[in-house]
Amino acid sequence: MSPPSVSQPVLVYDRIAQNRRKTVILVALAIALTVPFVAAVSFGVSEFLVAQFGPRTDTGRTREDAMRRALSKRRESGRPDTEFTRELDRDLEFQAGRMREQRQRDEEAIARFRLQMMLVVAGGVTALLGLLFWTVASSPTSKVLTMCGARPAGASENEARRLLENLSIGAGLPTPKLYVINSPTPNAFAAGTDPAHSVVAVTQGLLTLLEYRELEGVLAHELSHIGNHDTRLNTVVAALALFLRLPYLLVKRRIDQHTQNHYEYVPVRRRGWFRLMFTVAMLPAIVYVFVVAPILAILIRSAISRSREFLADADAALLSRNPEGLVRALAKIAGAGSVVAVSNPVIAHLYFADPQVPGIAMGLFRGSLLATHPPIEKRISRLMEFNGGVTSAAIEQAVHEGKEFTRFHPPVAIETLEPIKQDEIYVLTAGNPMGRVYRVLSATSLYDRPDVRSFIVARIPAGGLLVVFDDPGRFRQVLTPDQTFGYMPASVKIQKIDMLPAEIHDPAARAAAQSAAVTAQAVAQSAAARGLTPAQVLIATALGVTVFAGIFFVMMKFGGN
């Protein structure tokens, strides 16, 4: 790794202000992208509805033209000019005029209908965006923790816990809970919707590799993420990006399904000339919605994530008054590699170092616009700008130590419990992809495969606690407290428990939950299965009803005209 060059010292405060400005600009850009997107989608939908349900004005025009042609033919044909023929001509003209007026009225009505439809659809699409925010933002931290297999920090991590506590005193934040991930790769992340309910998770490898001052730098970085509300910002941006990519992802899913079923892509059948003209007229909107917006959304999301990483680095230097520790930690992690086995792109931004990059082949990803983290060299050189006293020899030494660490602690291939689909819609449609704690209300058995005839892996007594990864189907994927994975029939009744999945491995917490269950047996939770709270379901239903009522109302009004 070439030694980073420092041109001129930069004040930490300036760097922090610069990064904040950059984030504001990027978020404003993302919101600015949404407006034409909503306009294009509502325009497209309203045009489609007009095309399907509107009257055919061209038939009226055809008849009118026929009448006028008949009239002019009669005039030219040289027939006797009697009162009767003049009467006939006037009558024909009058009819033609009335048809034209009718046609104009129809066109005005269509224009009004179109406008009203656009407004209603725009309102519906905006409501959908709001619902998306709510769903994505209310996902509990437990999802992320279960996905990584984290356990609460024990007595052997006292030093790290004290360090975190001290740093949060310096930052004026409540102390986040510390969790440990059983992975030899050094990495860390912070998660949580607001500082009072945040967690910081570190891998076992990080605790082994880093010294006290370096660990301080890393924990300060994570704490800065929490203090800057980065998880909330990244969730909002992720929801916005998902919203902008939704049409594209849906089409891609449809194509994938077709390809799976027919082994070749069968294009959508064209329904004639009219459909073709419709598509051509809509071309700019289609290009924007399906091509431009998704790409820009992804670029903006990655850019925001990178800029927040720089901000967290600068804030960590300010908090710990010790940028050297962070520099050395970064160098060590650069040498050791930060690949963590489970890396869904949706949560990649939460990690300390990029979890998808292998340590040595970092050069390949150096200029990647889609990376959630800036390249480590860039981060180190920015930290060096704060006049830290690290020599490049010390950095080389740290990188060497990191590589030595990987030699003695090779990354273990952790088999994932279920194939993590890279498609982001999965986050929404699958309910709880990361698992929630439920209590089983009647005794059941867990099967090896989603089939009642397969091998029984475990038997669960009534009232047992499980982590359920909800799956639409006849079987649920569950994990028992002693880490046994199996399939449970969906017919077994379950009750949602407010615990973190990592906590069910702790017998004391389990006992407490069991005793609470006896009294709470009568209380039934209704909307637990789909990952939305009852309030969310209610509001979603109200919104949906309003939108559809609006569409109905407008169409009725048009139909009666």
Next chain:
Amino acid sequence: MLSALLFQTTAAVTTPAVAAALFALLMAFLMAMFAISLYNGLVRARMRTREAWSGIEVQLKRRASLIPNLVETVRGYAAHEHEVFAEVAQARGALAKASGPAASAAADQFLTQALGRLMAVAENYPQLQAAAGFTQLQEDLADTEEKIAYARQFYNVNALDYNARIQSFPGNQFAAWFHFEPVTFFTAEPAVFEDVQVSFAKG
């Protein structure tokens, strides 16, 4: 149509005089909002300094509760080291009497030095290391010192913010009017930094 009627009445009523009056009203409203937010910002900054100050006091109290235990443990093995114990007692008294950030910072500095000397004395007694819970006490003390340092840093950050707000342009007018006083930073006075003699003569 109702909207056309509404539009016509509005156009009729809005003479230039009325428009000017409305504009002036809007401007006054906006300025009032700005002034209110400025005042609230100052109040919030002052509250934060007070909260940060109480944070420091919490950590100082924590250390104060650790010290008797520590002193007694050391006294059990090194009863004749009177001067060190006297120094610690004196420093504790000074800290208890101190009021305000500057005096507290100086007293805190004294106490830290006294404790450092106490620990240096304790190093001479190897059987002390084996005493029940002594290492734990040592660790707790080191941890508490670090917590005090961070609490001090947090207080200084908030004091900086508050002082800056009081002295920057729109704020300083309010400060004078509503009696917002600047706060001092938690730093030790220069007199404290003179070299102190550590004696290892006894033991």
